[in-house]
Amino acid sequence: MAMKRVSVAEAKNTLPALLHEAESEPVEIVRRGKPVAVILSRANYDRLRGKGEGMWASLKRFRATHDLELLDAASAFEGLRDPKDQGRPVRW
Numbered sequence: 001m002a003m004k005r006v007s008v009a010e011a012k013n014t015l016p017a018l019l020h021e022a023e024s025e026p027v028e029i030v031r032r033g034k035p036v037a038v039i040l041s042r043a044n045y046d047r048l049r050g051k052g053e054g055m056w057a058s059l060k061r062f063r064a065t066h067d068l069e070l071l072d073a074a075s076a077f078e079g080l081r082d083p084k085d086q087g088r089p090v091r092w
Helices: 008-013 015-022 042-048 055-065 073-077
Strands: 004-007 027-031 034-039
Touching: 004 008, 008 015, 008 027, 015 027, 015 034
Parallel strands: 004 027
Antiparallel strands: 027 034
């Protein structure tokens, strides 16, 4: 689903409603058809700025909620080589 797009003029005239919408989905503001800004919730802003739970906490939560054996992540790395290691396979 595409992000809602509104013109600068429409944003000026409907700001309270756009702020309400932005609490659930970002809203893009365009000027002459070109994107110039995005209104997003404070929670999304904090997440983007890195004020969330942190990478390790996110990884622990992911591991606790997903069956890693079903993901078969190791196969995604087969055949990769470390560019610093003169062509020897990467050891995971």
